[in-house]
Amino acid sequence: MLNTYVSSKETIALYVNDILKLSTKYEVKTVSRDLETLKQRIIDDQFQLVVVGMFSRGKSTFIDALLGKRILPTSKKPTTAVISKVIYNSTPSFYLHYKDGRKPNPMSEKEFLNFTASNTEDDEIRSVELENISFAQVGYPLTFCQNGVVLVDTPGTNDLNQTRVELTYQYLNKADAVIMLLAADQALSIGEVEFLKERILKNQISDIFFIINRKDTLASPIEEQRVLEFVKQNVLNVTGDSLKGPLHLYLLSSYQALLARRKQNGESLSSKQLLKLPNELSDTGFPQFESDLAHFLEVDKGNVKLRRFVSILNRQLVQLKIILTNKKEIISHSTDNLDEIISELKESIARTKPLIHEVVEDIKVDFSQSKVLIMDKCKIASAKVPGRIKASIPSYSGSDSRKDIYEFINQHLETAKKEIIDDIATYQNILIKEGCNKAEIKIEGFFSVLNKKYKESFNLTSDLDMLTLGNSPSLLLEEEVSFEEGLSRTIYKALRRYYSNVKNNAFLRTAAMFVSIFVSTPVDSDIAQLVEDAYPKWSKRLEEHIVDQFESYTKRVIERVEDIANLQLDELVNQLEIVRLDKKKQESEKDKLLKELNKDMRALEQILKATENIY
Known part of the structure; x- marks a missing residue:
């Protein structure tokens, strides 16, 4: 399987070089630019498995459950604009990578958590520092991440911060497959359907794992089945024939799975956490999901990457074909x-x-x-x-x-x-x-x-x-x-701004603090009237x-x-x-140019036909 993938990848790289020569020859700059990007992706050869979802869907807890330890930052408010990437490493490691190309900065686990966790009191100060960070890299002995798989934890798709949202879109542009987190108590909202259509499917990402998180909030197996069926029907209505293969849909409890693995690893849990422990890890739904994900990464991963490479290659090939076809006819007449x-x-x-x-x-x-x-x-x-x-x-x-x-x-x-x-x-x-x-x-x-x-x-x-x-x-x-x-x-x-202006009424400023959520203030019996006044x-x-x-x-x-x-x-x-x-x-x-154009266009047609059977 691995040898077949490597051979097919090398063949695509040769096709990219052939078309790049033609686009350079005929000065088609847009095609040349996109092919150079594809060429670099093939050289980098990483499989980007991007985790997306609206704020508070439990993305970081989900990845922590895979790791078996609380590693990634979680908060009741959106976390920082730093993307977290999980790669395979035999021992845990933490690095900050910078946009200016300077040497990555190693960190301890505690330093990593302190840096990436949101602090609402100094966000404006920290945002200047964060602008220089490209991403945070977590190395961990996670089997899934072997052989070049990179697990990317993105900000919420409905985050309040423009920079964080743009980061999610940028990583989706490079995603080979997506894990989309939903919530069992609010499965597939209007915003999530829109994001699936406009940001995932339109990006030609056809390999998607849909995770309905918070299984533990559902009251019975009947309710679990109802949620699964609701999401299944609505996802199929949205995706149509866009998905490759069967629908990957799972109902999980990331929080319970994380607790079970933390206890298994010898960590102490609070009495409240112990009450949330599942009877068996299988009750959380994680073992089946992990088994299917492992199969996908070990067997199907190569075909996913090859499909992605060929799709990008063919788009550029067709664009070049339009230009050469018109050029040929103009020369002929x-x-x-x-x-x-x-x-x-x-x-x-x-x-x-x-x-x-x-x-x-x-x-x-x-x-x-x-x-x-x-x-x-x-x-x-x-x-x-x-x-x-x-x-x-x-x-x-x-x-x-x-x-x-x-x-x-x-x-x-x-x-x-x-x-x-x-x-x-x-x-x-x-x-x-x-x-x-x-x-x-x-x-x-x-x-x-x-x-x-x-x-x-x-x-x-x-x-x-x-x-x-x-x-x-x-x-x-x-x-x-x-x-x-x-x-x-x-x-x-x-x-x-209203709260910060000392000239405004003190009582109304206090109510504004409540509504903004960002500033703590005592709660007393008059809060209802304060809100009504404000x-x-x-x-x-x-x-x-x-x-x-x-x-x-x-x-x-x-x-x-x-x-x-x-x-x-x-x-x-x-x-x-x-x-x-x-x-x-x-x-x-004229005759010489037509002969040369015909030869180049035949080469394009041959490449287009050859890519049909490359995976």
Whole structure:
């Protein structure tokens, strides 16, 4: 199996080099750039197994359960922007890797935990230091990670911090397989379905392990079966035929599995933890999952990597084929009036740009009207906050200690905050996508006219289009902060600023501290009235900031729509100039150039056919 994988990988590397030579020869820079990246990935030869999930789904506890020890940072608040990678090492080791290429810094286990755990009181100071960190590396004798497997623990997909969310997206771009954590008590939320569709499946990741965590919160086997069936049906509805092989779906208790292994390793557990111990490790669901994961990594891993390599290779091959096909036909046909043809095409392109600008202006109007709808949604969502806070106070049955009181309040406020995020962010994303889809349809219509004119001008018979948004980046912002993260950050900043301003009413500042969750304060019998007093001003500030965030986000989307369309038009103008220069040089060597192009295109076809049977 290993020899077969190595041989196939070497064959793909040869194909990459062959196509890279052709893309360099014909000065197709985008293809050359992507092939260089693929070439480096093949050389690095690591299998990236990326763990993703929304905040508080238990990703770090899940990985700790695999390790059998509490290693990775966990918190009731999002942890730092440092990605944690677990690799195989015969003895535990901890290193920080830096973006500037300096030598990795070794750390003790305690230093590692202190550095990666979130500290809300000095986040702003620490964020400067964290910007220099590329990732934290944990070496551990974990069998799964042998033979180049890297287990990557990512921040929550609904994290409040833009940097952390972008890190997750970056690692998904390089993922060979994904472990997606869900929660049994809130399985497959709207945000998780959206993330699965937009960030995993659209990234052409077809090998996904779905983990429904917190099995121990379900009351009976009947409820367990109900949750499994619900997730199974909904996942299959979303994924369709995107998955390779059977659906990998597991119901686990990471927390119980971790406790069992910590006890097995001789660690002391508290009386509360002992009550949570499972009767058998198999009750947690971990043994079956680990067995299936081991088989996947030992047997299927090679095919996953090969599929990923071939998919990237074929995309670049097809793009190069489009350019060479058009180049061949242009050389083949007589174009005595070349200057006139190119001038007419340039005029058509120039007339198209104002039409695209009109489309952009139209979606500006649509987005402006959507502000009213967003504000209505904000009022509905924020109106739930006071009631939820007040409702939580009578149900409190813990001790008088500040720690217990803070934990109780934070749990209820976290739920209220998520309601606001889900209520507004999901609706806002629908509005943004509708606007972008309308723009894309109109712009593709303009491109269709230009493609037809381009082909007719040069008598091209190819059905491959030079202009299409299908080969462009998404019109939505890929690496920018999503509205969900922006909104969450807005809530935090608005309340933190209100609290920090000593000129504001002291009682309202105190209530703002409760709602922001980030600052501890005593809880007394007057808290319900304090929240009620604070709510009008808080909700008004929240609405203002949500609208500001919406306008800022839609402005960037609008600019991106116009930029992507105009970049394609500008590239076509550039290609026309290349045609003009090349055609005049090529007349005397037409037969030679056609022969060479035919040979290169046959080579592309042979590679494309060969990759069909490479794994």
